[in-house]
Amino acid sequence: MTGRLGWLALSLALAAGCRGGGDAPADDAATLGGTGAAATECEPARAADPGPEPRTIAAGGLRREYVVHVPPDYDGSKPAPLVFNLHGFGGDIASQDTSTDLPALAGERGYIVVTPQGAPLDVPDDAHGVLQDVHWSGGAIGYFPTYSLGNVISVQIWERAKQDLGDLDERFEQGEFGELRDWLTEHLYRMGRKFTPQETIERVTGSRIDAKPYVRYLREKLAPQPA
Numbered sequence: 001m002t003g004r005l006g007w008l009a010l011s012l013a014l015a016a017g018c019r020g021g022g023d024a025p026a027d028d029a030a031t032l033g034g035t036g037a038a039a040t041e042c043e044p045a046r047a048a049d050p051g052p053e054p055r056t057i058a059a060g061g062l063r064r065e066y067v068v069h070v071p072p073d074y075d076g077s078k079p080a081p082l083v084f085n086l087h088g089f090g091g092d093i094a095s096q097d098t099s100t101d102l103p104a105l106a107g108e109r110g111y112i113v114v115t116p117q118g119a120p121l122d123v124p125d126d127a128h129g130v131l132q133d134v135h136w137s138g139g140a141i142g143y144f145p146t147y148s149l150g151n152v153i154s155v156q157i158w159e160r161a162k163q164d165l166g167d168l169d170e171r172f173e174q175g176e177f178g179e180l181r182d183w184l185t186e187h188l189y190r191m192g193r194k195f196t197p198q199e200t201i202e203r204v205t206g207s208r209i210d211a212k213p214y215v216r217y218l219r220e221k222l223a224p225q226p227a
Helices: 003-017 093-099 102-109 145-165 169-173 178-187 197-205 212-222
Strands: 051-059 062-070 082-084 112-116
Touching: 062 093, 062 102, 093 112, 102 112, 145 178, 145 197, 145 212
Parallel strands: 082 112
Antiparallel strands: 051 062, 062 112
């Protein structure tokens, strides 16, 4: 994590973990230069209202917006995990919070979610904008569909892993990823580039590349969302 994103993450961590008393303003000012009280000591955490709370912070010379999602039972008396919910290029806070289930599960799993708004970009021309993406400047426009293929294949692999290993979500919540790592090493990584993608996925899952598991995943995840 580098540049403005790194400074923003550091600033938000300081603001969330090293906050003053109950009268702390909603407009945080974090010390980025490594000096001052925020960089050297933490006062007891203040209680926070549950639910989303819009805030702003100074980071990298910019005024940045972010939303803090606080679990309903959080009272500031004990530490809670802090999860950063970062949107991609062209996204925003609202779309990121809608498309992920991190805020909705914050109360159930006991973590605090911070969703920051990306920095505004000054793009004077294509050479300094879209052509910075090596796919365009290198003429690899036809390469983009491989990302969709990766999404399709990943769900096939995930479903097969769950068949062999059982419920992985609960283990992930406990920070236990060893079983999946070992499974992937044995069934996928060890093959490297020895086979074609089609042959590899057949050896891992027992079937050819198939979009049905991915479509099923999207329907389960997005169908309940309002249009």
